[in-house]
Amino acid sequence: MYDQSTMTNALKHINDMSADMGGTNILAPLSHAIKDLATGHKETRIFMLTDGQVSDRNAVIERSNTQKDNIRIHTFGIGSGCD
DSSP: OOSHHHHHHHHHHHHHOOOOOSSBOOHHHHHHHHHHHOOSOSOEEEEEEESSOBTTHHHHHHHHHTSOTTEEEEEEEOSTTOO
16 A cells, blocks of 8 residues: 555665765677567567666667667666766
C-alpha cells in the first residue's frame, strides 16, 4: 500500500544510497541490448541511464554507430561528471 509512511521510507532509502566504484562500464550492457533488440520491428529504442563517467567513451560511440538503422539510442546522465 502506498501512503506517506512508504513515501518517507522510500525517500530515506534513496538518500542513504551512495556509490563510488570508478567509471561506468556501459559498453557491455549496450552491446547486449543492441544484440537482443535487433528484431524485425520497424523501430527500436534503447534508453540508457547513467550517473557516472563512461570508462571507454570511444568504444561506446563506435558501437553505437555500428548498430542497425532501426535502433535508436537515447542516453541520460544524472549528476555531475556524467558522459
